[in-house]
Amino acid sequence: MNQALQNLKHSAIDWRMVLMAGVLVVITVIFNVLSEGIFFSAENLYNIAQQTAVVGILATVMVLIIVARHIDLSVGSVMGFVGVLIAFLMYTANWSWPAACLAGLAAAIAVALYQGALTAYVGVPSFVVTLGGLMSFRGAAYLVADGKTQPLTDAFFLKLGGGFNGGIGTTASWVLGVLISVGIIGSMLSKRAAKQRYDVPTNPFGLDLLLALIPVALVLGFVAVMNAYQIPGKDDAQGIPIPVLIWGAVAMFMSFLVHRTRFGRYVFAMGGNPDAAALVGIPVKRVTMLLFLLLAVLTTIAAIVAISRLNAGTNSLGNSLELLVIAATVIGGTALAGGSGTIIGSVLGALIMQCIDSGMLLLDVSIGTRYVIIGQVLIAAVVFDVAYRKWTGDVL
Amino acid sequence: MNTETHNAEAAAKRAKADPNKCLVELRNIKKAFGGVHAVDDVSLNLYPGEVVAVLGHNGAGKSTLMKMLAGAYPIDSGDVVINGEKTHIRTPADAQAVGIESIYQTLALADNLDSVANLFLGRELLTKWNTLDDHRMDAAGRKVFQRLNKNFKNYHTPVRRLSGGQRQVVAISRAIYFNAQILIMDEPTAALGPEETAMVAKLIEQLKAEGVGIFLISHDMHDVFALSDRLAVMKNGKLVGTYATKDVTEDEVLGMIILGKKPDGKQQTERSAR
Numbered sequence: 001m002n003q004a005l006q007n008l009k010h011s012a013i014d015w016r017m018v019l020m021a022g023v024l025v026v027i028t029v030i031f032n033v034l035s036e037g038i039f040f041s042a043e044n045l046y047n048i049a050q051q052t053a054v055v056g057i058l059a060t061v062m063v064l065i066i067v068a069r070h071i072d073l074s075v076g077s078v079m080g081f082v083g084v085l086i087a088f089l090m091y092t093a094n095w096s097w098p099a100a101c102l103a104g105l106a107a108a109i110a111v112a113l114y115q116g117a118l119t120a121y122v123g124v125p126s127f128v129v130t131l132g133g134l135m136s137f138r139g140a141a142y143l144v145a146d147g148k149t150q151p152l153t154d155a156f157f158l159k160l161g162g163g164f165n166g167g168i169g170t171t172a173s174w175v176l177g178v179l180i181s182v183g184i185i186g187s188m189l190s191k192r193a194a195k196q197r198y199d200v201p202t203n204p205f206g207l208d209l210l211l212a213l214i215p216v217a218l219v220l221g222f223v224a225v226m227n228a229y230q231i232p233g234k235d236d237a238q239g240i241p242i243p244v245l246i247w248g249a250v251a252m253f254m255s256f257l258v259h260r261t262r263f264g265r266y267v268f269a270m271g272g273n274p275d276a277a278a279l280v281g282i283p284v285k286r287v288t289m290l291l292f293l294l295l296a297v298l299t300t301i302a303a304i305v306a307i308s309r310l311n312a313g314t315n316s317l318g319n320s321l322e323l324l325v326i327a328a329t330v331i332g333g334t335a336l337a338g339g340s341g342t343i344i345g346s347v348l349g350a351l352i353m354q355c356i357d358s359g360m361l362l363l364d365v366s367i368g369t370r371y372v373i374i375g376q377v378l379i380a381a382v383v384f385d386v387a388y389r390k391w392t393g394d395v396l
Numbered sequence: 397m398n399t400e401t402h403n404a405e406a407a408a409k410r411a412k413a414d415p416n417k418c419l420v421e422l423r424n425i426k427k428a429f430g431g432v433h434a435v436d437d438v439s440l441n442l443y444p445g446e447v448v449a450v451l452g453h454n455g456a457g458k459s460t461l462m463k464m465l466a467g468a469y470p471i472d473s474g475d476v477v478i479n480g481e482k483t484h485i486r487t488p489a490d491a492q493a494v495g496i497e498s499i500y501q502t503l504a505l506a507d508n509l510d511s512v513a514n515l516f517l518g519r520e521l522l523t524k525w526n527t528l529d530d531h532r533m534d535a536a537g538r539k540v541f542q543r544l545n546k547n548f549k550n551y552h553t554p555v556r557r558l559s560g561g562q563r564q565v566v567a568i569s570r571a572i573y574f575n576a577q578i579l580i581m582d583e584p585t586a587a588l589g590p591e592e593t594a595m596v597a598k599l600i601e602q603l604k605a606e607g608v609g610i611f612l613i614s615h616d617m618h619d620v621f622a623l624s625d626r627l628a629v630m631k632n633g634k635l636v637g638t639y640a641t642k643d644v645t646e647d648e649v650l651g652m653i654i655l656g657k658k659p660d661g662k663q664q665t666e667r668s669a670r
Contacts, residue, residue, distance in 0.1 A: 198535035260527040262520055265509070269517055272508035279468055279504040280518040280570075281488035339508040 016333055016388060020348045027352065031359030038362055042229035046238060049226070050162035052354040053243035054079075054306045055321070059328040059346035060254040061298045064264075066329055067271040068291055069338035070119065070126035074111075074133030075299060076321030080141040082108045083303035087150035087313025090157070097157045101304055108296035108303075111137065116292030120285040134322065142315040150313040159242055161308030167238030168245065170227045176240065177223035181216040188212040243305045247347075250298060255343045263290060271338035327374070328353050331381040335389075353377070415444050417480060418667075419609040420465070420578055425474035427460055434460045436633040437474075442578065442609040443667050447600060449612045449624035449641070451653055457633040458613050462580045465611070466498040467491035478578070492519070495577030499567045499584055507556035511548075511566045512537035514555055515573060540569045545595065561592030568599065579603065582613045597623060617646050626665060631656040640665045 032039040058075055065072050082104045089100035115133055119126045152158060159166045168176070188208055195202045202208070223240065230237040258264035266287045270277040278284050307313045332349025334341030356377060360370045420442040427435040435457040442448050450458045463469045465476065467488040476483050478494045485491050491498075498504075505514050512530075515537050521529045534551065541548040544565045555563055564584065571579050581600075585593040600610060600623055614620050620627060621641060629636040629652040636652045639662060648659035 194531040195534075198531045200531065200534050200538070262522075262528065265513060265517075265520065265528065269506040269509060269513075272506035273504070276504035276506050276517075279466075279488055279498070279500065281467075281492060282518050339506075 014342070017342070017344060017348065019388075020333065020345065020352070024348060024352050024355065027359070028355055031355065031362065035359070035362045039359060042225050044358070044362070045225050046167075046229040046241065048351075048354055048358050049222075049244045050166070050241040050309070051358070052350050053162070053241075053247040054302050054309070055324050055328050055354070056247045056347060056350040057250050057298055057302045057305065058321070058325040059332065059350050060251050060343050061295050062325050062329040063332070063334050063341040063343055063346045064254070064258070064267050064291060065126075065295060066326075066334050066336060067338055067341045068267045068288065069271050069274065070288070070291070071326070072126065072130045072295060073322050074115065074130040074137055075295070075325055076318035076323075077134050077137035077141065078108060078111050078296075079299050079303045079306065079321060080315065080318040081111075081137040081144065082300055083307040083317045084141045084144045084150060084313040084315055086303060087152055087307050088145045090152060090154065091150040091313075092145065097154050101300070104303060105297065105300045108300045109293060112292040112296035113289075116289045119292070120288035138315075138319075141317065145313070145315070147315050152307060152311050152313070158308050158311060160246070161305055161310070162241040162243045163309065163311075164231065166242050167226065167229075167240060168242065169239045170237050171239075173223045173227055173239035176245075177220050180219050184215050184219075185212050243309065246301060246305060250301065251343055251347055257294075258343060263287065267291060268339065271340070273339075324353065327378045330378060330385075333385060335385065336382075349381075415607070417444070418442070418477070419444050419479065421475075421477040422461070422465065423475040423477065425461060425464065425476075426472045427457075427464060427469065428472060433633045435464070438630070438633075438635045440628055440635065440638065441666055442611060444607040444609050445604050446625040446667070447604060447610045447612050447623055448638075449614060449620045449627040450630065451614070451620065451627055451649065452630035453653060456630040456653075458630050459582060461630070462498070462582060462611055462613060465491065465578075466496060466580055468498075489518075492574070495575070496580065497571035497574060497576035497578070498580040498582070499564075499571060500582050505555050505563060505566060508554050510550075510552045511541065511555055511558070511562075511569075512551055514566050515540065515569050517570075519574065536573070537569075540573045541565060544569060544572070544599065560587035561589060561595070564588060564592060564596065568596070576603075576608060579608055579610045580613075581610060583615065584612070585614070585616060585619055593619075617649070620649070621646065626667070629653055637664050638666070639663075 028039060038044060058079070062072065062075070085107055086097075086100045086104040089095040089103055090097055093100075095103070111133070115126075115129050118124045118129045155165070167173075188211070192202050192205075192208060203211075226240050226244075227237050258268075266277065266282045266284075269280075269282060270284055270287060274284065303317075306317060310317065328350035329341070329346050330336060330349070331352055332342070332345035332347070334345065334349075353374065356374060357370060360373065365373075418441050420440075422438060422440045425435055425438045426433070438457070438461055440448070440450075440461075450462065452458045460469060464471045465485065467485045467490050470486060476485055478496075483490075483494055485494070485496075506517060509517070512533050516533050521533050521536070523529045538551060541551070545562070548562060548565055550558055550562065555566055558566070564587070568584075584596050588596065597619075600612075603610065612620070612624055624641045626638060627641050627644070627649065628638040629649065631653065634656075636656050637658050639659075643662055643665070644659055648662070651657045651659065
């Protein structure tokens, strides 16, 4: 028994993630009971999944920004600015959607170069730089189209935001689900093989298998639910919504950056001990700059998803989104002091927040009450974070 | 960077190192912060296989001098000559490239990363796809840590949870693994218990035998007299004098540190007797 406990302790299980997943399950079950089964309907889960995508995409990169001891308060405004710009180029200037999106990306990169250079090279705290950006780029979002809403009609482009034709269909969803499952098992096996090759001790095979089967079950379960939602009057069920697909791809890419590249390691080292990072020769300024550029790319992707979900670009796009993104990141276990945080945590954090919000909406809770509660959830998450770190001895 | 060739090169360099050829020559080094001369016209040598203790009060300039050699601070004026070649050290990477490794008083470790990640921080081993080669780093890390301390087992816990001695093992492992030719140790035993201090002392002996030159910054007179071959005393940014450790007494050294007074009738020395 004791040996089994030791194995569990030393295995790669992140107990904090397990706890958070537990919290998510409890919350959703409560809402399901209170809403008499509506919460767990395929339609509701489909909507929650695609509504969370924009916040979720941005939260994955906010994790790294906060880990590196920075913050970005301007992310909602910049997304609004880029979104309106793309919509404006498509609607008013008649550009094709790829050209408009590239122009949007260029604008986001210009913003990142400006804000990143101020932070990394001039040494202005990112809090100040992006607080200014929060206002300036909201203004810029207004200036682009003189405050006029820019409607979008391109059929392909509108799929990117989900909605009526925004699912990939049942067959493609199952194929994708199975491919991802095979990938998860395969990576587990290859990791074990590599460890054995270097004579590094491995977990018992059963434990590794169990740890791989949990995400596999989650992926296949998700596909099954998405395939169960059929909009009345359509021939096929929706399948995985494209925004969720984009979010998933972004989260996987970001996890890859964190775990497998120097860039990811340096971001964490800078957050853990900035002096040490500089003393061992990490190019701190360049890494900070790259971090802002990465943010620019993901902001553009989020902007594209957001305007296509809305079928339009408006100057209020992404209003106070920065708060939701930071809240999702923090609820997901990223320490505001820097140095610790996970991508998968941000995914859970975004889902927890969206589930609470949607659940209350289903129960007809007034908007005032919803804000009050979500604010307190954020505080509860930080209190939990502090308590958890004390308990494990990881006081930062 | 390919670390195998890097290691081989460093080892070859060290093997070639002529014990009579100066490893480091600091010539007329100056550094000012604002109007304060932190280091004022200091010259100091280091030969292969010797330990030179650098002494002085807090603020005497010893840490600043060593940080310039390590590339952490830019040098205002003066020359650094490594192995007879004038070298420009502007960044920590420049220093590492000529075989200078530092172990800092504050232990320059990223507390949130594990021991293996800290060992390779800034010089990670990569796969052919330029991704981190965790398994290779893991295996190599285990070897180095085992060599320094047989009881070391916490490869994958964040270093903030390690004891002072274990953290020191991680810091020193950086110098060992990358085959330092010149080692700067800033108060290496300050946070350690007696057993761990003995481990560091043993390690210094071992590195000396391998021809590594060591600058040792320490306040601990016992360490200085036990470990160093020569000692250089600084006061107010200036060098008071450089003596063979066996030629001077503890009182004379304290006199130099506190009063800046050269001991009467003692000969300064540019290098240790063989």
